Amino acid sequence: MKTQNYKNHVQYYPPHHFVFYPVVLFLLGMGIYMSIAEHSFLWGFMTTQVGLITWVAFMLRQHYALGNQNRIVRLEMRLRYYVLTHERLEPLENQLSFQQVAALRFAADEELIPLLQRVLQENLTPDEIKRSIRNWQPDEMRV
Numbered sequence: 001m002k003t004q005n006y007k008n009h010v011q012y013y014p015p016h017h018f019v020f021y022p023v024v025l026f027l028l029g030m031g032i033y034m035s036i037a038e039h040s041f042l043w044g045f046m047t048t049q050v051g052l053i054t055w056v057a058f059m060l061r062q063h064y065a066l067g068n069q070n071r072i073v074r075l076e077m078r079l080r081y082y083v084l085t086h087e088r089l090e091p092l093e094n095q096l097s098f099q100q101v102a103a104l105r106f107a108a109d110e111e112l113i114p115l116l117q118r119v120l121q122e123n124l125t126p127d128e129i130k131r132s133i134r135n136w137q138p139d140e141m142r143v
Contacts, residue, residue: 004138006130009106016061024054073102081116084109092120099126108135 002008012018031047034040074093081089093101100119103126107115111134119129 003136004140005136006106006133009130009136009138020057024050028054070098070102073105074098077101077105080105080109080112084113092116095120097126100124100129102126103129105139106130106137107133108137111135 027050028047031043031050035043035047078089078093081087081092096119104112104116104119107129115129115132118124118132124132
C-alpha cells in the first residue's frame with residue numbers, strides 16, 4: 001500500500017464512482033437524447049425518474065456516511081488534543097470550521113499543537129493546513 005500524503009489522500013470507491021455514476025450518466029444522456037429525438041413524454045418521464053433516483057442515492061450515501069464520520073473525526077481530535085495537552089479542545093474548536101479540524105487530523109502529534117495555534121492566529125484554510133503538514137499521518141478508513 002502506498003504511503004498516504006497530501007497528493008494521494010483522496011479516496012474513491014470504485015463500484016460507486018466508476019460503475020454506478022457512469023451507468024447513470026449514460027442512462028441520463030440516452031434518456032435526454034430519446035426524449036428530444038422521439039418527442040416522447042414517456043422518455044422524458046423515465047429520464048426524470050433516473051435523475052431523481054441518482055440524486056437521492058448520492059445524497060443519502062453522502063449524508064449518512066459523512067455525517068457519522070465527521071462526528072468521529074471531531075471526537076478523535078478532541079481525544080488527541082486532550083492526550084497531548086491535558087486540556088479540552090472544545091473552547092478552541094468553536095473558533096475552527098469542521099474542515100479545519102478535519103485537515104488538522106493529518107498532522108503528527110508533534111506538529112498538531114503548533115499547527116493548531118498557527119491556524120487560530122492566521123485562520124488558515126483546510127488546504128493551507130494540509131500543505132503545512134511535514135509528517136503526514138494517513139487516514140486509511142475515510143470513505
